[in-house]
Amino acid sequence: MSINNDKTITDTKRRYALPERILLNVEKPARYTGGEINSVMKDKANVNVRFAMCFPDLYEIGMSHLGIQILYSMLNEREDVWCERVYSPWSDLEMIMKEESIPLFALESQDPVKEFDFLGITLQYEMAYTNVLQILDISQIPLHAKERGEGMPIVIGGGPCVYNPEPLADFFDLFYIGEGETVYFELLDVYKKNRDNGGSRKDFLKAAAQVEGIYVPSLYEVAYNEDDTIKAFTPIEAAPLMVKKQVVTDLSSAHYPMKPVIPYVQATQDRAVLEIQRGCIRGCRFCQAGMIYRPLRTRSLETLKKYAKEIIKNTGYEELSLTSLSTSDYPEFAQLMDFLVEEFKNKKVNISLPSLRIDEFALDVMSKVQDVKKSSLTFAPEAGTQRMRDVINKGITIEDIMYGSEMAFKGGWNKVKLYFMLGLPTEREEDVQGISDLAEQIAELYYDTVPKEQRSGKVQITVSTSFFIPKPFTPFQWEPMYQPNVYLDKAAYLNDSIKAQLNKKSIKYNWHDAKTSVIEGLLARGDRRVGKIIEAVYKKGATFDAWTDHFDYDKWISAVEEQGADVPDMDFYVYRRRELDEILPWDFIDAGVSKNFMKREFENSKNEKVTLNCKESCSGCGARVFGGGICLTH
Amino acid sequence: MRVRIKFAKKESVKYLGHLDIMRFFQRCFNRAEVKMEYSEGYNPHQKMSFAQPLGVGIISRGEYLDAEIASGQDLEDICRRLNDVCGDGFEVLNVKAVEEGAKKAMAALQFASYEVDVRRLAAVAADLGQTDVENSAVNLEEFDSVVNRAISELLSEDHIMVSKTTKSGTREVDIRPQIVELSEKDGNVKMKVTAGSDNNLKPDTLLASIFAKTDIEYQKEKITITREELFADGFVPLDQFQCE
Numbered sequence: 001m002s003i004n005n006d007k008t009i010t011d012t013k014r015r016y017a018l019p020e021r022i023l024l025n026v027e028k029p030a031r032y033t034g035g036e037i038n039s040v041m042k043d044k045a046n047v048n049v050r051f052a053m054c055f056p057d058l059y060e061i062g063m064s065h066l067g068i069q070i071l072y073s074m075l076n077e078r079e080d081v082w083c084e085r086v087y088s089p090w091s092d093l094e095m096i097m098k099e100e101s102i103p104l105f106a107l108e109s110q111d112p113v114k115e116f117d118f119l120g121i122t123l124q125y126e127m128a129y130t131n132v133l134q135i136l137d138i139s140q141i142p143l144h145a146k147e148r149g150e151g152m153p154i155v156i157g158g159g160p161c162v163y164n165p166e167p168l169a170d171f172f173d174l175f176y177i178g179e180g181e182t183v184y185f186e187l188l189d190v191y192k193k194n195r196d197n198g199g200s201r202k203d204f205l206k207a208a209a210q211v212e213g214i215y216v217p218s219l220y221e222v223a224y225n226e227d228d229t230i231k232a233f234t235p236i237e238a239a240p241l242m243v244k245k246q247v248v249t250d251l252s253s254a255h256y257p258m259k260p261v262i263p264y265v266q267a268t269q270d271r272a273v274l275e276i277q278r279g280c281i282r283g284c285r286f287c288q289a290g291m292i293y294r295p296l297r298t299r300s301l302e303t304l305k306k307y308a309k310e311i312i313k314n315t316g317y318e319e320l321s322l323t324s325l326s327t328s329d330y331p332e333f334a335q336l337m338d339f340l341v342e343e344f345k346n347k348k349v350n351i352s353l354p355s356l357r358i359d360e361f362a363l364d365v366m367s368k369v370q371d372v373k374k375s376s377l378t379f380a381p382e383a384g385t386q387r388m389r390d391v392i393n394k395g396i397t398i399e400d401i402m403y404g405s406e407m408a409f410k411g412g413w414n415k416v417k418l419y420f421m422l423g424l425p426t427e428r429e430e431d432v433q434g435i436s437d438l439a440e441q442i443a444e445l446y447y448d449t450v451p452k453e454q455r456s457g458k459v460q461i462t463v464s465t466s467f468f469i470p471k472p473f474t475p476f477q478w479e480p481m482y483q484p485n486v487y488l489d490k491a492a493y494l495n496d497s498i499k500a501q502l503n504k505k506s507i508k509y510n511w512h513d514a515k516t517s518v519i520e521g522l523l524a525r526g527d528r529r530v531g532k533i534i535e536a537v538y539k540k541g542a543t544f545d546a547w548t549d550h551f552d553y554d555k556w557i558s559a560v561e562e563q564g565a566d567v568p569d570m571d572f573y574v575y576r577r578r579e580l581d582e583i584l585p586w587d588f589i590d591a592g593v594s595k596n597f598m599k600r601e602f603e604n605s606k607n608e609k610v611t612l613n614c615k616e617s618c619s620g621c622g623a624r625v626f627g628g629g630i631c632l633t634h
Numbered sequence: 635m636r637v638r639i640k641f642a643k644k645e646s647v648k649y650l651g652h653l654d655i656m657r658f659f660q661r662c663f664n665r666a667e668v669k670m671e672y673s674e675g676y677n678p679h680q681k682m683s684f685a686q687p688l689g690v691g692i693i694s695r696g697e698y699l700d701a702e703i704a705s706g707q708d709l710e711d712i713c714r715r716l717n718d719v720c721g722d723g724f725e726v727l728n729v730k731a732v733e734e735g736a737k738k739a740m741a742a743l744q745f746a747s748y749e750v751d752v753r754r755l756a757a758v759a760a761d762l763g764q765t766d767v768e769n770s771a772v773n774l775e776e777f778d779s780v781v782n783r784a785i786s787e788l789l790s791e792d793h794i795m796v797s798k799t800t801k802s803g804t805r806e807v808d809i810r811p812q813i814v815e816l817s818e819k820d821g822n823v824k825m826k827v828t829a830g831s832d833n834n835l836k837p838d839t840l841l842a843s844i845f846a847k848t849d850i851e852y853q854k855e856k857i858t859i860t861r862e863e864l865f866a867d868g869f870v871p872l873d874q875f876q877c878e
Contacts, residue, residue, distance in 0.1 A: 014646045021855035024691050029649040037721050262661065264647070264654045316664030316719075347664075348678055371676035 017105035017112070018093075026093045030265045031059035034085075034107030038259045038314070040072070041108060042082040049188055050116040051075055052106045052153065054086040055124070056131035057546065062087040063261070064269035066323065067122060067159065071180045073257035081188060084108040085261070086119070088131050089138070091544070097138050104139040113139040117191065119153040121172075123161035126523035127516065127546035129168060132157075133538040136171065143535065145173045145218060150201050154191070162215075163292050164472040164586040167523055167530035169217035173201075174208055176215075177589055178246030179278075181254045183213050209239040213246035220588070222528055228568045230527065230583040242590040249628030251278060251297045256307060259314045271319035271352065272311045276304055276336070280325035281614035281630060283621075284382070285393045285605050286421065288471035289325055291593050294621060296614060297629035301332045305339050312349055320344070321352040328357040329615075337365045357396075358404035363411050376415030376460075377408050383424060384434025390608040391426055393601070398438070405442050409449045415460045416442055422490045422511070423468040425479050425605065432490055436497035439463050443503035461507045463498065465491060467517040471524050472586040473593060475601035478578040481521045484553075487514035515553035519545070521574045522560075527585035529567045533559050594622035635705040636732040638739060639716075640873045642695045643688060647723030652687035658724075659699060666715035671702035685739035685864050685872060686746070686829055689836070694861035696747075698739045698872045700732065728873055736876035743872065745814060745865040746829035748837045752781070753821035754856040755845070774821050777850075781818045784847035789816060796839055809835055809843070816840070829864065 014035055016023065023029040044050065053072055055062030062068065068085070075083035084106035089097060097104065103112040113119055119141065121132055133143055136155070142148050145155065157165060158176040165175040176184070190211060194204040209216040219239035223231040235241055248254045260272070279296035280289065299307075308320060320340070330336065340351050351369040356362045358377055366375070379401055383389045389396065405416060420435050439461050446459035467487045470479040482490075491511040498509050522530065537559035544550035560570055578584065580599060587595070597620065604611055611619050614630045624631040643655070650658070660680055663670055672678035681702035688694055703712075709729045716726040736742070756777040788794060794810040812835035815826035823844070827835040837859050845852035866875035 019855075020691070021853075023649055024855050028651070029690065030647075030651070030654060033646075033649050035646045035721075035723060037719075264650050264658060266654070266657060270657075312664075313667075314665070316661030318660070318664070348672060350677075 015110055017110040018102065022093070022096055022102075026096070027090060028059075028265055031087070032089070032093065032107070034110065036264055037262045039085075039108055039261045040076045040083070042076075044082065044109060044111070046079075047082040048080040048192055049082075049118070050111075051081060051083040051118045051120060051188075052086045052113045052116045053083055054113075054119060054121045054135055056088050056121055056128045056135050057544075058090055059087040059263070060265060060268050063263040063265075063267040065122070065124065066273045066275060067124075067180065069257045069260045069273075070255060071120070071184070072261070073259070074181065074255040075184065075188075077255070078185070078188070080192075082108075084116075086113055086135070088134060088544070094134065094138065094543070101140075104135065114141050114153065116153045119155045120176075121155065121157050122159040123157050123165075123168070124159050125546060126161055126520045127551070129523055129534050130538045130542045130545050132168065132171065133535065134543045137538075144170050146170075148173070148201070152201075154201075154204070160289065160292060161524075163288065163589060163591065164524060164526075165215065165217065166528045166585040167526040167534060169528045170531040170535075172217060173205060174214055174216055176246070177213050177243050179248050180246075181248045182246040183211055187211050187214060206237050206239075209237070212244050215243040215589070217528075228572055229579075230585065233583060233588055242588055244590045245292070245592055247295075247592070247626045247628065248278070248297065249626060251629075252300045252303045258307070258310050260311070262315055262317075269321070270317075271321050272315050272317040273321050273323050274304060274308055274311065275299070275323050276327065276330050277324045279629060281329055282326060282395060283393055283601075283611055283613060283619065285391070285475040285601055286382070286424065286468060286470075288474050291473045291598075291621075292591055293325065294593055294623035295626060295629035295631045296329070298330060301335055301339075304336060305343075308340060309343065312344070312347070318348060319350040319352055321354065324355060326357070327353055327355045328359075328362060334361065337368075341365075341368050358400075358408065360407060363404075363407055367411055375413070376417050376462075377405070377413050378417045378419070379404065380419040381438065382419065382421050383427075383431060384420060384436070384438055385431045387608055388424060388427065388431040388434070390610050391605045392421075392424060393605070393611055395610065395613065398441075401438070402441065402445060405445055406449050409446050409459075414446065414450075414456060414458075415462075417462045417464065418442075420463065420465045421468045422465045422494070423482050423487055425468075425470075425476055427490075429493070432494050433497055435463060435465070435494055436501060439498060439507045440501040440503055443501075443506045446506075447503075459503075459506050462510065463494075463507060464510045464512075465494065466512040467514055469517055469521045469524060472584065473589075473591050473598070475598045475605060477525075477584065477598065478580060478582075478602065480577045481518055481574050483575065484514035484518055487517065513548060513551070516545070516548075516551055518570065518574055519551075519553065519556050522556075522570060525585075526573050529563075530573065532563055532567050536562060592621075592623040592625055597621040636700055636702055636736075636738075637709060637712075638730050638732050638873055638877055639699050639701060640727040640730075641697050641699070641720075642725040642727060643693055643697055644723050644725070645693060648691055648693050650723075651690050652684070655688070656682075656684065658720075662716055662720050662724075663701070665719040666712065668712055668715070669704035669707060671704060683738055683740055685743050686834075688861060689838075692837075692859045692861060695727070696861055696863035696871070698864055700739045730873055730877040733876045733878060737866075739864075739872050740831070742866040742875055743830045743864055744828065744867050745826055745869060747815075747824070747826045747862040747865070749860045749862055750823040750825070750837055750841060751821065751858040751860075752818075752823055752841070752856075755850055755853065756821050758853065758856060759850045777821060778818060780848050780850065781823070781844065784844050785816055785818060787847055788844060789813070794843055796843060798839075809839065813840065826865075826869075 055068055072083050075081050086106050105112050136143050154173045156174040157172045162175045162177055190207050205216045208214050209219050219237050221234045225231045277298040279293040281296050284290050382394045443459055470476040498507050537555050540555045542555050670680045683700050685698035713726050713729040793808045795806045797804050798807045812828040817824050842852050864872050
């Protein structure tokens with residue numbers, strides 16, 4: 001009963017960029033060979049624009065990212081465009097590629113990236129910046145935009161880090177500020193038109209600067225004061241003074257990938273993803289995502305039901321993850337969950353629910369979709385005392401946490417994860433102590449709530465702390481950071497305090513690397529001159545800084561110190577309090593959320609004054625200008 | 635009921651590892667909407683097992699997996715549906731019902747046959763570099779006689795000791811009893827060897843032993859191994875062993 005006789009053993013004889021002797025000698029060669037189910041093949045002779053879409057990290061990380069899948073699917077819907085994928089080669093292959101001068105290639109066609117019209121690089125976290133240079137370098141594309149000739153790809157950056165693109169300004173031709181669904185087609189049309197008219201690279205950049213949301217760094221000049229702060233940020237060649245963030249107003253009608261590429265090699269997030277809403281109503285003052293994705297926009301319930309069914313059918317995934325910044329805030333969450341539980345209970349599809357606020361309903365839902373014994377509850381109080389939580393506008397109280405924990409313990413859970421930040425503005429010793437006390441209180445609550453005979457072992461409480469980094473477009477953007485040793489002192493204090501608690505054996509404590517945090521601060525808050533530091537550290541061999549065992553702090557510090565007088569130091573970029581009237585490197589971006597709002601919120605934080613969320617009351621942040629989402633209904 | 639699925643793993647997916655292929659088939663069953671049987675427990679998984687993992691870089695026209703599926707489904711239709719969703723890299727060759735109480739494929743497995751294209755080694759030997767062997771004037775006659783002499787020599791030995799590295803360390807193994815058939819013609823080595831969890835001979839190991847008896851340098855990346863078939867006792871292909 002053999003069928004499909006047209007299939008033969010040597011199917012499509014894919015031509016690989018790498019010879020077999022290399023593929024058989026690197027870890028997980030299938031990272032580099034493409035051909036996955038739902039990947040898009042086109043005839044390059046029949047397309048006008050070739051777009052290489054890059055996530056500058058390992059394949060398994062990049063393939064877990066929804067944004068790339070959205071843009072890949074959207075761009076490939078256009079017949080005249082072929083969008084392909086590119087990821088960072090792991091160190092074993094990078095070494096070989098450099099030695100043998102093999103240029104980086106796209107997975108689908110296996111053609112060198114340098115032959116493409118565009119190289120789009122998503123900037124999801126600052127610690128990937130050295131990987132960006134690695135991508136350019138092994139693609140054999142000049143690192144500096146100004147050195148790229150007519151035949152070279154236009155290098156365009158996108159993603160959350162472009163809310164301060166300046167440290168990467170030298171390396172990119174363009175940045176796309178905001179959500180990719182809006183002006184990409186317009187940009188590609190401008191590109192085609194310029195090429196048809198025989199226009200140069202420079203002509204295209206000038207024309208692209210007129211597309212809303214597109215920032216062309218080479219069309220802006222920066223002047224500095226004696227004290228190294230920015231004196232003036234001036235557009236030239238008719239580029240706009242402010243670049244306006246792009247926002248999808250109606251999420252239900254926005255493009256969504258119904259047939260995402262299914263990796264053969266197991267991705268870090270190996271599941272179907274359903275983005276239920278974008279943006280957040282909460283307004284936590286440390287949270288950049290909560291500000292830059294404003295306003296909150298939801299996908300309609302009917303759209304989500306249809307997408308969920310279709311995506312599971314098309315992919316065969318055994319897990320569907322709902323994604324958003326705050327899942328519980330989805331207005332029809334109960335109806336959505338009822339539908340999903342009913343639809344998938346016999347299909348053996350698990351539902352995962354990150355970013356859930358723990359209350360009675362959430363616990364009921366979680367007990368339906370998760371194994372209570374194995375799963376853990378997650379709270380993100382972010383700070384240990386109510387005063388500190390008021391400063392950061394984290395609208396969660398001790399009562400919420402204790403009530404949620406009590407119900408969870410009664411429901412059979414005995415694992416709790418708690419997330420906090422250390423080094424927040426105005427933080428005092430008692431705030432750090434508060435973290436330890438909160439963990440102890442929860443442990444005691446467990447033993448008070450669950451009778452001895454019903455306990456399945458000890459309660460397991462995991463406390464994790466990260467170090468606060470004041471990000472652009474947050475009310476704390478003017479705040480300084482501490483030196484790594486100060487952070488470590490705080491972590492050590494907390495560790496000692498937890499070790500002194502009665503239930504110390506039930507509490508585990510992890511903290512982030514302080515040195516990574518200050519470098520992340522440098523990259524998040526730097527200006528154009530920081531590009532020299534990034535280049536210097538890359539030349540010292542730094543890549544994969546987001547990977548703890550690859551990050552080399554000493555390389556970074558020596559790269560900072562080696563710069564001449566024209567590049568300021570860590571004190572200037574990281575450890576300094578900035579003035580409210582100072583021109584910040586990212587001030588040219590119009591994110592909707594206004595600087596006045598951020599100043600107001602900064603003031604409120606000093607007064608420990610809570611600001612209501614968007615559902616309760618409009619705080620006049622400025623995002624209303626986009627004319628969408630929650631701003632229309634509240 | 636248990637079904638045995640015979641499939642081919644082709645060129646374009648040769649770099650996948652065994653775990654990748656397992657995960658791939660799970661999702662194929664889901665996409666093809668095959669009604670599967672699941673294990674008990676809170677995280678149920680499909681009941682399936684493979685006859686023998688296939689190494690990275692090896693292609694095959696004789697791979698097997700056993701799966702437990704809900705009864706009452708048309709097996710020909712399942713075969714067609716799986717082919718609709720498995721892409722170009724895989725092909726489901728047949729789906730057969732396994733007799734009640736029969737051994738699983740992995741337990742029934744005794745032998746495997748391979749065909750190995752070694753013409754590029756001939757090209758190297760003739761100092762032609764890595765050029766396209768299909769179109770180059772490599773003297774395969776001389777190559778054949780060298781390789782065949784090595785094979786005869788090898789097979790005439792009572793013991794062929796090779797060192798085998800496992801988790802517990804390196805030890806010497808006699809692979810002579812594991813060789814059932816071995817021949818070479820026109821740059822193609824054909825072999826039938828023992829297979830299975832405790833008596834497995836990798837084609838690569840055997841090839842290295844052959845070429846060690848020649849002046850030709852054995853280079854793993856210059857050969858193409860195709861697994862042809864997996865057999866149960868009596869050299870019965872697994873899809874004809876205790877299958878209906």
